[in-house]
Every structure is written in structure tokens, then in C-alpha cells.
Amino acid sequence: MQNSGSDKRIYFLDNLRSFIVLLVVGFHASMAYMPNAPWWWYVLDSQRNPFFDSFVLINDVFMMPTMFFIAGYFAVKSLTRRGTTHFVRDKIIRLIIPWIIGVIFFAPAVTYFIYITRSASPPPYLYYWVHLFFGESYQQAHYWFLGILALFCLLLALFYRQGWLTLTLLKAAKPSNTFLAGFVLLGSAGFFAVNMFVNDYAWVNVKYLFIIQPTRVVLYVMYFVLGIYACRRQWFISGGYCPRSFNWVASAIITGSLFIGSKLVLAKNTAVWVMAANAFLHTLFCFCAVFSLLGIFQRWGNSRSYLWRRLSANSYAIYFVHQFPVFSLNYVLLNYSAGPFIKFMLSASLSVLISYTVCELMVGRISIFTGRKRQ
Numbered sequence: 001m002q003n004s005g006s007d008k009r010i011y012f013l014d015n016l017r018s019f020i021v022l023l024v025v026g027f028h029a030s031m032a033y034m035p036n037a038p039w040w041w042y043v044l045d046s047q048r049n050p051f052f053d054s055f056v057l058i059n060d061v062f063m064m065p066t067m068f069f070i071a072g073y074f075a076v077k078s079l080t081r082r083g084t085t086h087f088v089r090d091k092i093i094r095l096i097i098p099w100i101i102g103v104i105f106f107a108p109a110v111t112y113f114i115y116i117t118r119s120a121s122p123p124p125y126l127y128y129w130v131h132l133f134f135g136e137s138y139q140q141a142h143y144w145f146l147g148i149l150a151l152f153c154l155l156l157a158l159f160y161r162q163g164w165l166t167l168t169l170l171k172a173a174k175p176s177n178t179f180l181a182g183f184v185l186l187g188s189a190g191f192f193a194v195n196m197f198v199n200d201y202a203w204v205n206v207k208y209l210f211i212i213q214p215t216r217v218v219l220y221v222m223y224f225v226l227g228i229y230a231c232r233r234q235w236f237i238s239g240g241y242c243p244r245s246f247n248w249v250a251s252a253i254i255t256g257s258l259f260i261g262s263k264l265v266l267a268k269n270t271a272v273w274v275m276a277a278n279a280f281l282h283t284l285f286c287f288c289a290v291f292s293l294l295g296i297f298q299r300w301g302n303s304r305s306y307l308w309r310r311l312s313a314n315s316y317a318i319y320f321v322h323q324f325p326v327f328s329l330n331y332v333l334l335n336y337s338a339g340p341f342i343k344f345m346l347s348a349s350l351s352v353l354i355s356y357t358v359c360e361l362m363v364g365r366i367s368i369f370t371g372r373k374r375q
Contacts, residue, residue: 012236012302016293017070018311019301020063022352025322027059028142029348032330033340038201042113042323043330049340054260061259061282062289064145064216065223069290071149072227075156076167084161088154094368095150098320102143106324108133110141113327117334139203142323144211151210152224172234174241183226184280184287190218192279200278215279219286236298245295252288259285310360317359317369318352325354 031037032045034052079087108129114137115122123132140147159165198204198214205211235241259281266274301308329347336343359369 012297014312015301016297018315021315021319026348047340061286068220069223069227072224073231076231091153099146107141140211172240187283188280243291243295248292252292255285255288314359318355322355325351
């Protein structure tokens, strides 16, 4: 039986993960209405507004680092409780198998929206799947996250099994200002170093196994490791580190404003100092935003209400299926002249409702997505 401090950690982190999944749904729904959306984005509406450029830029910074932090935090508990063999088996079942199924069968269906929204006579689906998807059109849609997370978990298990890493809990302690500053500087340096060779928003196909944004992988690794560190140092309990929500929210607002301002003013400037400034502001804003969410949810989101419990139980399944209702609704709304904000609200809200309902009634009942209930 866990103590109350452990209960609090699990409750509010589960709720935060559920919130991020819902935010991802809204994030993907909004990209159809960006003036500067990627040219390849699945559904692009003719009605757009610059607001959605800023909305996407802001959320793109911290959503996945938050997910990797939570994953790292829970990975410590799971690995030490179950042991290496059971931990690896669990990740194969809950991450690797869904990842393979998603990439082979569902990502092609998602990517096919590119063809049906741009051509009056798109290629037959089976022809596209066999001849185009696994060639010039190959990508993993949102399932890339499952592949990267599985890799991190397997590496963690390997390091633990070989004795290269100990995961025993240490005395509860707060991180020093030097530690926090060092984390930001190290992340900025890594981001900048990779950005010198690869565009910030570029996606790279790594031998068909992984689809990654190289500049972001640096931060994903760091936040996964930070989650491990936070668990071992027993953050979020008495004597540990409990982020003060007001201070971190104020910091996130300031750094987020600087980040967006720099994007607007220096968007086309490719000077080295601009790249260095972008790396620093991106990393700093991400850091403040992640800690803001941790502080907010620890203080106000530590609930076990029915809605939070059901969202938590279905969050993985919602993430898995959500792009189908999102892009279907984006597509259906293409010929309506309601304006981008109304279209976004309809596509985002209905996508959440449809995804939740489908997962609650069907998909979320599959053991791969539910896993074993935490005690």
C-alpha cells in the first residue's frame, strides 16, 4: 500500500497526462487552420487565421516533453516493482505491438487524407498502401511517439539490468538553482548543436524504424531522464520538490511571450546568434511550461473524480485513435464558410467527444490500452 504522498503523485500525474492528450487532439485539429501549416499536413482549410500559428507554436514546445517526463517518472516505479523481464514484456505488449500495428495499418489511413483532400481522383487505397505509402509517402503519423518511448524504456531496462543504473529511491530533496539552470543550458546547447545541421521543424526518417524531429529528441531524452530523477528524489511529497504554480506560471507567460515574439520578429533570420537565441528561448519556455503544469496539477488537479478516472483510463486509447475523427471532421468542414474559429471548435470538441466515446465503449476495453491497474 502506498502512502498518501505516492497517491498524490500518481493521481495528478495521471490527470496531467490525460490533459496533454486532450490538448494534442486540439493541437492536431487546429493545424488545418494555420496560415503557415506544413505543406504536407493532412487536411488544409482555405479559411485560416494567424492565431492558430501561435497556438500551435506554443503547444508544440511543451506537450511531448511533459509526456516524456511523466513516462520517465512512472517507468522507475514500474521497473523496480515488476523487475526487468516483466517490465520489458509489458512495454512490448503496450507500446511496441500498438506501434507496429499503428505504423503498418493506421498511419497509411491517416496519410491518405493528403491524397483525398488534394486530388479529384486519388489513387485507390490498396494501390496507395502498397506502392506509395511505404515509399515516398512513408511516415508514422502520431505513432512516432510510441516508438521513441518504447526505445527509451528498453534502454532504461538494459541499463538497469546491466547494473549501469540504480533506481533505488533517494532521500527526498529539492533541486538546486544550479541544477535547474544547468538543465536549461544543457538542453539549449543540445538543441542548438543539432539545429546547426537540421532545421528545427524537420522530420527525419531513421531506417523506417523511427520518425523524429532531431532537435526535439534532445529534449525528449532529457525530460525522460528528469522524470526518472524526480521519482528517485521523491518530488511532489513532503520534503521533496513541489513546484510553486504561481511562480512557474508567471515565468511561463514571460518566456512564452519572448519565444513567440522572437518567432514573429526573427522568423526568416538564419544567423547563428538567432539560432542560439531560439534554442535558448525554446528550451527555457518549455522548462517553465512543464513545471507550471506540474505545479498547477499537483495543487488543483489531484482529483479522483469520475471524469478524471475515466479520462485517465482512456487517455492512451484516445491518443491512439484521435486523428481519424480529427481529420474526418476537418475534411467534412472544408466547404463550410463558418470561419476558422467555429470550424476549429467543432472539429476539436467533436473529436474529443467521439474519441472518448469510442474508447470508453470499445477500444479502451482492450487490455493493451488499459494495462494493469495501479495499486
